[in-house]
Amino acid sequence: MLLLERVPEFRIPEVKPAIELVRGKRFQKMSPRTRHSLLQGRLLIALAMWAKDRGDVGPEWRFYLLPPSEKPSSLVPDVAYVSHGRLAPDESDERERPQFAPDIAVEVLSPSDRLSLLETKIELYLGNGSTLVVVVDPTRRTVRMVDAGGDRTFAAPAVARSDAFPDFDIDVTALFEGIV
Numbered sequence: 022m023l024l025l026e027r028v029p030e031f032r033i034p035e036v037k038p039a040i041e042l043v044r045g046k047r048f049q050k051m052s053p054r055t056r057h058s059l060l061q062g063r064l065l066i067a068l069a070m071w072a073k074d075r076g077d078v079g080p081e082w083r084f085y086l087l088p089p090s091e092k093p094s095s096l097v098p099d100v101a102y103v104s105h106g107r108l109a110p111d112e113s114d115e116r117e118r119p120q121f122a123p124d125i126a127v128e129v130l131s132p133s134d135r136l137s138l139l140e141t142k143i144e145l146y147l148g149n150g151s152t153l154v155v156v157v158d159p160t161r162r163t164v165r166m167v168d169a170g171g172d173r174t175f176a177a178p179a180v181a182r183s184d185a186f187p188d189f190d191i192d193v194t195a196l197f198e199g200i201v
Contacts (some may be wrong), residue, residue, distance in 0.1 A: 045092030
């Protein structure tokens, strides 16, 4: 039996939009609007093209986190990348319901997102296995990259890069091109 099956907080209803559990408290994600959806799609494609044979990339992928001495969390990043070495090779529950944060977590901000909740999620990602958290702000048209080496925000015409994955970058101009 998986550890998470013994955690009552992880009995999260599978609804759309998804419900996230952040340190024991439930928050329903906002239903994506056009701009959010378009950016999510572009980021999914960019990350998948970069990842190729390195790992798996997916949208709205649920991760279960049990940090020591903290209440449980279950996060659903807009886009996630997990290297092959971290995922179970079969279709086991360990693969389908990973109990760690993705290597790269991407969050596209929605108008109703609270900054304090976002910062808590970034802390949870980085503290539970993520190497990089990418935050895209459609209103400010920026890309923020947070890793162990720092926290940097990029705007056009910059190319967003992180020391954690120096060969993965996001052309900020191209990301927002044609998106109102």
